[in-house]
Amino acid sequence: MGVAIEVKALNAWYGATHTLQDIELNIPANHATALIGPSGCGKSTFVRCLNRMHETNPIARVTGTVRIGDLDIYNDISPVEIRRRVGMVFQRPNPFPTMSIYDNVCSGLKLNGYRNRRELDEIVERSLRSAALWDEVKDDLKKKSGASLSGGQQQRMCIARALAVDPEVLLMDEPASALDPVSTSKIEDLIFQLKSQYTIVIVTHNMQQAARVAEKTGFFLNGRLVEFDSTHKIFTNPSDKRTEDYITGRFG
Amino acid sequence: MSNLHVPNPAAGNPEGSVPVRIPVPAAAQVSLQADQPISAVRRYLLSRGSSSVADRIFAGIMLLCALVIFALVALIATELITQSHLSWHAFGLSFFYRFNVDPITHLPLFWDPVNGIFYALPFIYGTLITSLVALCIAVPLAIGLAIFLTEMCPRWLRSPLSFFTELLAAIPSVVYGLWAIFVLVPLLRDNINPIFIRIFQLPLLERLFGWTHLFGDNGLFGGVNLGLGLLGAGAILAIMILPIIAALTREVMSAVPNSQREAALALGATRWEMIRMAVLRNARIGIVGSIILGLGRALGETMAVAMVIGNSPEIHLSLLSMGHSMASVIANEFTEATSDMHRSALIEVGLALFLVTIIVNAFARLLVWAVTRGAPARVQ
Secondary structure, X not given: OOOOEEEEEEEEEEOOEEEEEEEEEEEOOOOEEEEEOOOOOOHHHHHHXXXXXXXXXXXXXXXXXXXXXXXXXXXXXXXXXXHHHEEEEOOOOOOOOOOEHHHXXXXXXXXXXXXXXXXXXXXXXXXXXXXXXXHHHHHHOOOOEHHHOOHHHHHHHHHHHHHOOOOOEEEEEOOOOOOOHHHHHHHHHHHHHHOOOOEEEEEOOOHHHHHHHOOEEEEEEOOEEEEEEXXXXXXXXXXXXXXXXXXXXXXX | OOOOOOOOHHHOOOOOOOOOXXXXXXXXXXXXXXXXXXXXHHHHHHHOOOOHHHHHHHHHHHHHHHHHHHHHHHHHHHHHHHHOHHHHHHHHHHHHOOOEEOXXXXXXXXXXXXXXEEOOHHHHHHHHHHHHHHHHHHHHHHHHHHHHHHHHOOHHHHHHHHHHHHHHHHOOHHHHHHHHHHHHHHHHHHHHHHHHHHHHOOHHHHHHHHHHOOOOOOOOOOOOOOOOOHHHHHHHHHHHHHHHHHHHHHHHHHOOOHHHHHHHHHOOOOHHHHHHHHHHHHHHHHHHHHHHHHXXXXXXXXXXXXXXXXXXOOOOXXXXXXXXXXXXXXXXXXXXXXXXXXXXXXXXXXXXXXXXXXXXXXXXXXXXHHHHOOOOOOOO
8 A cells, every 4th residue: 555755855965966955745645646847857866865765876965854654764764674665666677687577576575585485476476467567478487587578568577576565655767768659658557557556656758648647746847846736737727837838848 | 638637548458458457455445544454565574674783794794804805915014024124124225226236247236145135126127027018018919809809700719719818817827937938938039039139220220219229239129139038028928918808808898888889880980990989998997907907917927937037136128138027036036045134135025026016006096097087088
């Protein structure tokens, strides 16, 4: 089950660059929330702050509060624990090339010492079905390497890998930007299906995609959150002039 | 934007394929309170600790492994320093640069254990010169070999060629020494050195470049052609470090992503231009690193050098002259060093070798840093 995310006074830096400035925002549970904005506006940095991936970069720094469910992730819990509860899908598919499809999907469980063979089988099947990949790969689960799949299949496998640990939140950083339209629409369908069970935060460059999959949309510009509202409101009647300029294609 | 909140209609089933079946666990219907039922997987994961203790232990063990290196270096250095203090006391810093003059021949006299004269300059000179000669021969060969292997070698030739390259690295150095005495030295003496001697004594070159003092009878290829000597030692060293440099360079070059090669080729680059622009530039740090490793081996190589360098503690500009190196003098004389002073002096030569290696490495690192910092430097 998903949980809500509450962000207060979040600031982030890469070296001397102030990438995120005073972000305040509440992301509802069990809904999809889209983050849009031009390149370099800070939306990827923002999602990376939600599972403490930002701080894995040695020159990065972050201040502020992020509450996921009832936990303050920067104070109550270690980064390892929070990443067990918050799944992430990256822009480029990143399967483990030396592992089979099966091992890729259950890698999160295996590294946590989950050894029950029968349950693993079940979880792998359920995750791959959720990621709409089961029928395409079920015959060579343990024969083929995860890297032998096509780009779209790899990305759905990475989604299955994230789902296998039953996360409370699923972060997606431009999950479809490296994919063809058919794979993209499969992933969008998937997000649409999954949001009843998970809190999904999706970064996207594609405004139609945001409109299709998300209930809430946030518009980032130059490290600030310009506007955060229901997707309908953002795309039909934005209250900020800059949002309107961006969605009507006047810049960005 | 009329179809908000609706999945992309085009997405429906573009291939008429897989209906998405989403299992909705019982938990999905339950409200989001703290006591909500959670799945078995989640309960299991929550039961796992933060592992922060284990993480810290792991980091500690890794730190310990790293500290072992420092401890080893410190131990070696202290041992060398304490054991050489006798000769340090007697000669001080002059150990590294001074010499006596032979009363009969009036030539400089650096090293005469019988009369208690111990000055180390010829060994330092011999080590540096032979290593330099080795690099001059080995680096172009190794990079050429690596380029051939990664960029233009036909598939069937690739593995035998790399196998033989690596085989060269596995031959013991004493075998190299023997081979050098029986094959390389006569080859140099009879076939290769005469060519160089002829070139370096061309009157034209002598007139144009005489000011460098590298040409003519007292130049780089003057004196008696014995085959043994600095050039022979440098040549055998070159053969020994060639496989190291070639193998590492090949690894770095094959790690350059193909997209870089395609980017250059698509701009109309010829094969050589592509290699220069896409492969060598990207691999330059690794190539310099492999050269440093090869140099390290050349500086410390003992046996093969001792067998061909001629073992005479003298300094001559000519590469044909005999010389001595730091490692080979220790190997040759340590068993015969009967006086305490002799032994202490040899250990101080060892200390000097240690320091020279450190200095050369630091210098090479500086070079890498200078090449790679700031704006991308061009390696021609």
